[in-house]
Amino acid sequence: MADQQPVLEIRDLSVEYRTARGVVRAVDGISFSVPKGAILGLVGESGCGKTTVARSITGVLHQSARIAGGELLLHGRDLVSGPPKAWLDARWREISFVPQSAMNSLDPVYRIGSQIEEVLVHRGGKTRAEARARASALFEMVGLNPGRLDEYPHQFSGGMRQRVAIALALALNPSLVIADEPVTALDVIVQRQILDVIRDLQQRLSLSMILVTHDISVVAYLCDQVVVMYAGRVVESGSTREVLEQPRHPYTMGLTNAFPDLESAAHELVPIDGSPPDLSQPLVGCRFQPRCPFSLPVCSSDDPRTEVAETGARFACHRHAESDLLRRHSRDIATWQRPQ
Amino acid sequence: MTSAQTPTHPLVTASGLSKRFAAPRRLSDLFNGQRPHIYAVDGIDLCIGKGESVGLLGESGCGKTTTGRLLLKLTEPSAGSIAFDGVAIDTLKGNDLTAFRKRAQLVFQNPFDALNPRFTIERVLAEPLVNTGVERASHRDKVEKALAQVRLPPLSRFEGLFPHQLSGGQLQRIVLARALVLEPDFIVADEPVSMLDVSVRAGVLNVMREVRATLGLAALYISHDLALVRYVCSTTLVMYLGKIVEQGPTADLLKMPLHPYTRALVNAVPVPRVDQSHEALPIIGNVSDARGQPRGCRFRDRCPMAVARCAEEEPPLRDLGQGRQVACHLA
Numbered sequence: 001m002a003d004q005q006p007v008l009e010i011r012d013l014s015v016e017y018r019t020a021r022g023v024v025r026a027v028d029g030i031s032f033s034v035p036k037g038a039i040l041g042l043v044g045e046s047g048c049g050k051t052t053v054a055r056s057i058t059g060v061l062h063q064s065a066r067i068a069g070g071e072l073l074l075h076g077r078d079l080v081s082g083p084p085k086a087w088l089d090a091r092w093r094e095i096s097f098v099p100q101s102a103m104n105s106l107d108p109v110y111r112i113g114s115q116i117e118e119v120l121v122h123r124g125g126k127t128r129a130e131a132r133a134r135a136s137a138l139f140e141m142v143g144l145n146p147g148r149l150d151e152y153p154h155q156f157s158g159g160m161r162q163r164v165a166i167a168l169a170l171a172l173n174p175s176l177v178i179a180d181e182p183v184t185a186l187d188v189i190v191q192r193q194i195l196d197v198i199r200d201l202q203q204r205l206s207l208s209m210i211l212v213t214h215d216i217s218v219v220a221y222l223c224d225q226v227v228v229m230y231a232g233r234v235v236e237s238g239s240t241r242e243v244l245e246q247p248r249h250p251y252t253m254g255l256t257n258a259f260p261d262l263e264s265a266a267h268e269l270v271p272i273d274g275s276p277p278d279l280s281q282p283l284v285g286c287r288f289q290p291r292c293p294f295s296l297p298v299c300s301s302d303d304p305r306t307e308v309a310e311t312g313a314r315f316a317c318h319r320h321a322e323s324d325l326l327r328r329h330s331r332d333i334a335t336w337q338r339p340q
Numbered sequence: 341m342t343s344a345q346t347p348t349h350p351l352v353t354a355s356g357l358s359k360r361f362a363a364p365r366r367l368s369d370l371f372n373g374q375r376p377h378i379y380a381v382d383g384i385d386l387c388i389g390k391g392e393s394v395g396l397l398g399e400s401g402c403g404k405t406t407t408g409r410l411l412l413k414l415t416e417p418s419a420g421s422i423a424f425d426g427v428a429i430d431t432l433k434g435n436d437l438t439a440f441r442k443r444a445q446l447v448f449q450n451p452f453d454a455l456n457p458r459f460t461i462e463r464v465l466a467e468p469l470v471n472t473g474v475e476r477a478s479h480r481d482k483v484e485k486a487l488a489q490v491r492l493p494p495l496s497r498f499e500g501l502f503p504h505q506l507s508g509g510q511l512q513r514i515v516l517a518r519a520l521v522l523e524p525d526f527i528v529a530d531e532p533v534s535m536l537d538v539s540v541r542a543g544v545l546n547v548m549r550e551v552r553a554t555l556g557l558a559a560l561y562i563s564h565d566l567a568l569v570r571y572v573c574s575t576t577l578v579m580y581l582g583k584i585v586e587q588g589p590t591a592d593l594l595k596m597p598l599h600p601y602t603r604a605l606v607n608a609v610p611v612p613r614v615d616q617s618h619e620a621l622p623i624i625g626n627v628s629d630a631r632g633q634p635r636g637c638r639f640r641d642r643c644p645m646a647v648a649r650c651a652e653e654e655p656p657l658r659d660l661g662q663g664r665q666v667a668c669h670l671a
């Protein structure tokens with residue numbers, strides 16, 4: 001059924017960077033797909049490869065990077081093995097991107113309004129007058145005063161520039177938006193306003209989206225599905241409710257557990273001690289093993305297989321059958337505290 | 341500031357602090373002959389004690405970064421004065437200015453343009469030590485210590501790497517480490533951990549609390565994360581369009597906000613649960629802007645409680661006792 005075809009399917013994608021320290025395999029064989037009209041949250045610890053995935057899809061990886069394997073199927077057609085021109089076309093017509101560094105994505109020498117109008121005229125086929133009106137509407141949509149369209153990027157605050165980048169990404173009604181931490185720089189009221197705009201576009205225009213974020217509350221508010229990465233791999237994925245309420249991977253448990261809220265914030269926050277492995281070295285066993293409070297001897301020797309539940313949820317942990325028990329332990333702070 | 345809150349050992353004090361920027365003229369300005377301005381910071385007073393952590397909350401574009409830059413003398417005020425450790429900073433020069441720069445550090449809001457792209461990470465971190473003449477033999481130790489504080493692996497993992505080769509959250513922690521490496525007395529941390537997930541963030545924030553306790557570091561935390569402010573800051577200030585509209589002990593302020601803007605902010609905090617409400621917030625939808633100095637309360641167009649007086653009279657920041665101050669006619 002054509003209708004069931006995901007907008008994007010990622011199959012076994014690997015991405016490597018060449019560095020002075022050797023080759024870093026930042027993304028190592030990940031797979032997931034984005035159904036039409038769905039918002040998918042991509043979460044995981046700093047440095048786990050989220051931006052690398054986002055940039056791979058949009059075809060704007062750094063020069064030192066290369067896709068070392070796998071497929072990126074947009075409406076069923078592989079971008080990686082296809083002609084570069086097809087990828088470029090897709091990027092302009094169908095996929096839009098809010099980079100993590102969106103605050104500096106504007107050109108400092110042109111007025112903000114003319115940068116937006118330029119995009120609307122050259123890529124959206126609008127007339128000058130239409131573009132001006134649409135630029136004003138886009139400004140209002142993200143809570144900016146259209147009276148300031150004629151200012152330069154340096155005259156805007158960090159969050160104001162971030163909102164311009166979001167408005168630009170939504171300007172041409174793309175079918176897929178890849179947004180890398182789009183609302184991180186915004187206060188909770190403006191953030192909420194923008195999340196509601198995105199939800200509205202999803203409902204009215206069947207917008208699909210990959211939302212990279214570290215904020216579990218944003219995932220809970222907006223995302224239908226969530227993919228959790230750790231050290232270049234997907235460790236867990238599924239519907240937002242299933243993953244947040246019944247995490248099966250210890251990393252996800254630690255992540256949902258450490259969340260401070262306004263009432264409990266006075267208590268100790270519980271970090272997951274240690275750091276992720278060096279991705280320029282060959283790795284054996286589960287990548288979370290050195291930090292996992294539940295690890296068994298097999299975890300250091302064997303890579304855990306990815307299991308699939310009836311619900312479609314996926315998880316890669318040797319102890320997945322005991323996840324109810326581990327979840328109970330994970331709520332106890334002492335589980336995560338190690339003797340120094 | 342004349343409040344009960346003035347700390348016993350003030351480190352940074354500002355009074356009547358203002359910064360305005362020229363705004364492009366609109367057609368209407370040509371007719372009435374006005375020179376339009378953005379009032380980014382409009383007459384604020386604040387005081388941060390030695391070893392005290394103060395939180396600064398407020399809407400995007402309300403003047404938080406500008407306030408931080410003024411306190412560190414990275415931009416000059418249009419009016420008002422700032423004293424650091426009892427000395428006015430506007431006239432600092434030569435050695436005094438260098439000493440001030442060493443003691444007061446900025447953690448930039450945007451880590452992607454905070455670092456020299458041509459310097460290796462190692463050089464980025466050692467640079468402040470070199471510039472301030474710290475003896476070379478101690479550099480390596482100090483840099484390793486700062487990396488550990490921000491929960492990054494040792495320097496060997498960054499050998500030969502440049503800023504663009506790091507992820508956003510790694511870069512953000514390098515920026516924080518660079519500010520900590522000089523062991524300053526005061527930092528303005530502008531969204532210092534916004535790109536970190538909770539598991540890493542918790543570790544960094546615990547260290548920040550430790551550094552305050554052991555080294556007496558004073559800090560102004562600019563953040564959109566109310567839980568962070570709750571966790572780290574004893575006192576919190578809330579800004580709205582260039583003005584401080586509320587301040588007080590963080591726990592009380594968040595538990596019982598008095599200004600309608602603070603209330604809206606607290607109510608908008610998302611929770612990490614799937615079944616949260618998607619109801620529209622009462623104050624969403626209006627566009628606010630720091631252009632001009634309107635009469636009355638700046639929040640009144642968006643305020644669900646506004647009365648006639650709010651359009652006429654600007655509410656002053658009033659002392660309500662117990663360290664709490666609010667600028668609202670109805671509070």
Ligand SMILES: Nc1ncnc2c1ncn2[C@@H]1O[C@H](COP(=O)(O)OP(=O)(O)OP(=O)(O)O)[C@@H](O)[C@H]1O
Nearest residue numbers: 017026046047048049050051052505507508509510
């Ligand atoms: N241009 C590059 N050259 C070399 N290594 C890189 C480059 N970009 C990223 N890396 C490395 O690849 C890994 C993944 O980086 P990536 O930016 O994808 O992480 P991320 O999940 O987006 O993290 P964050 O949440 O901190 O933004 C990191 O260890 C990073 O240091």
Ligand SMILES: Nc1ncnc2c1ncn2[C@@H]1O[C@H](COP(=O)(O)OP(=O)(O)OP(=O)(O)O)[C@@H](O)[C@H]1O
Nearest residue numbers: 155156157158159361380400401402403404405406
């Ligand atoms: N160099 C400048 N020239 C003109 N206007 C400026 C300049 N810097 C800041 N502004 C304006 O001053 C106001 C306050 O900006 P500031 O960067 O202090 O906001 P902020 O509270 O830090 O916002 P955010 O949370 O989005 O970073 C904004 O309206 C901004 O557009």
Ligand code: SF4
Nearest residue numbers: 286289292299317318
């Ligand atoms: S496989 Fe082992 S080490 Fe990895 S998460 Fe599961 S229990 Fe922990």
Ligand SMILES: [Mg+2]
Nearest residue numbers: 051100507508
């Ligand atoms: Mg990233």
Ligand SMILES: [Mg+2]
Nearest residue numbers: 157158405449
């Ligand atoms: Mg700012």
